[in-house]
Amino acid sequence: MKKKRLIPVLLLKNGWIVQSHKFTNFKNLGNPITSVKRLSEWCSDELIYLDISKEGKYDIKRDDQNYPNRASFLDIIEDVAKMAFMPLSVGGNIKSIKDIEIRIKKGADKVCINTAALNDENLIKEAVKEFGSQCIINSVDTKKINGNYFVINTKIMKNTNLQIVDWVKKIEELGVGEIFVNSIDNDGVGDGYDIDLANKIKKNIKIPIIFCGGAGSKEDFSKLVKETDIDAVAAANIFHFSDQSLYYIKKHLFESNLNFREPKIFEI
Numbered sequence: 564m565k566k567k568r569l570i571p572v573l574l575l576k577n578g579w580i581v582q583s584h585k586f587t588n589f590k591n592l593g594n595p596i597t598s599v600k601r602l603s604e605w606c607s608d609e610l611i612y613l614d615i616s617k618e619g620k621y622d623i624k625r626d627d628q629n630y631p632n633r634a635s636f637l638d639i640i641e642d643v644a645k646m647a648f649m650p651l652s653v654g655g656n657i658k659s660i661k662d663i664e665i666r667i668k669k670g671a672d673k674v675c676i677n678t679a680a681l682n683d684e685n686l687i688k689e690a691v692k693e694f695g696s697q698c699i700i701n702s703v704d705t706k707k708i709n710g711n712y713f714v715i716n717t718k719i720m721k722n723t724n725l726q727i728v729d730w731v732k733k734i735e736e737l738g739v740g741e742i743f744v745n746s747i748d749n750d751g752v753g754d755g756y757d758i759d760l761a762n763k764i765k766k767n768i769k770i771p772i773i774f775c776g777g778a779g780s781k782e783d784f785s786k787l788v789k790e791t792d793i794d795a796v797a798a799a800n801i802f803h804f805s806d807q808s809l810y811y812i813k814k815h816l817f818e819s820n821l822n823f824r825e826p827k828i829f830e831i
Contacts, residue, residue, distance in 0.1 A: 567788060567822050568608035568795035569813050570773060571802045573598055575614045575639065575655070578623035578632070582800045583615075584751035586704070586717055592803055594623060594630040595639045596646055602802065603648045605809040606826045610647050611675065611743065611773070611797065612640075613702075614655025617718075637669055644670020654702055660689055667694070675743055677702040678718040681725075684737060691738035700773070701739045703730060705760065706747040712760055715747060727760070728767050735768045742768065743797070746776030751800055753779025761791040773797050781815040788821045 574581050574589075580598050581589040592598075602610060614636045621639060622632040633639050640653055653666050654675025663674050674694075680687050680701055690699050704717045705727045712727040723730075731742055744764060746757045756777045765772055771794035778784060778798035787796050802809050813826040 564822060565794075566608075566824055567793075567816075568773075569784070569809065569816065569823060570609045570611055570795050570797040571602050571607050571809055572611045572613065572775060572797050572799040573602075574799060575612065575616065575636070577616050577618060578621040578639075580803075581615075582751065582803060586720070586747050586750055588751075594625075595633070596630055596642050598803065599643050599646045602809060603646060604828060606813060606824075606828065607649045607809060608795070608824065609650040609652060611652045611654070612643055612647075613653075613675065614639075616655070637665060640666060640669040640671060652700055654700075659686070660693055663690055663694060663698075667698070673698050673700055673740075675700045675702040676739075677704065678716060680734065681714070681716055681723060684733070687734065687737040687739060691740075696738050696740040699739045700741045700743050701734045702743040702745065703727065703734070704745045704747055707757075707760075712763070717747070728763060731764055731768050735770050739770065741771045741773060741794075743773040744775065749777030752777055753801070755779065755783045756787040756796075758787065758790050761787065761793050765792050771795065775799070781812045784812055785816055785819050785821060788816065 579591040580593050582592055650672045652673040652675055653671040657676050658679050666674055704715045705712045706715050714723045714725040714730045716723050749757050761774050773795040774793045775797035778801045784796050810826050816823040817825050
């Protein structure tokens with residue numbers, strides 16, 4: 564049986580790794596590379612690294628971070644790839660086949676495409692044809708409105724009026740390898756994952772689902788895995804706190820017989 568995956572998500576905004584709350588409030592946590600090293604040592608199955616910057620600024624203008632100031636996200640990808648001893652998925656500001664190619668050359672194993680797919684479905688088709696479905700993840704941000712889950716264009720924080728099930732079905736038809744689902748309502752809240760949303764999506768598509776949004780304890784991870792058939796459980800904020808480290812969460816999942824690899828700590 565294929566192992567399930569535990570995937571940390573790092574959010575980069577204007578050069579800083581940030582903590583997010585409902586996609587609107589952000590708190591700076593540190594430089595772009597420190598968390599990558601730590602998560603590599605804590606036996607991450609994969610890493611999703613998302614650039615959510617809108618201003619195009621990446622120089623943190625600090626000399627006390629033991630990290631050189633960088634002028635672009637592409638420079639940061641190179642730094643991250645050197646430190647990420649697990650598969651690396653990169654997303655943010657991908658608008659063309661060329662953008663994907665550059666990110667892979669810089670060290671990404673996969674790319675996450677979000678807004679560009681909403682603007683042009685053909686980009687997904689072309690990307691799958693050029694790089695293979697295993698390389699392309701479609702990232703979907705969703706919010707519950709009047710009892711229904713809608714896809715939100717978080718670049719402009721606008722409802723697309725696409726219902727989540729309709730969109731993921733379409734994305735599957737276009738050939739992507741995985742879908743990465745983010746719950747805006749649950750983001751940064753720490754009250755647990757949206758189990759209903761996960762099941763609603765999973766029963767309508769066959770490709771792997773990475774599910775994110777709401778983790779506040781190790782029990783939230785195991786609850787999601789026990790009550791749904793998702794393929795990978797992801798989180799961002801919780802992994803920034805040592806008392807809730809990825810290692811201990813993975814240990815909990817493994818010891819709960821939930822088909823995760825046994826955790827090991829590596830020194831890099």
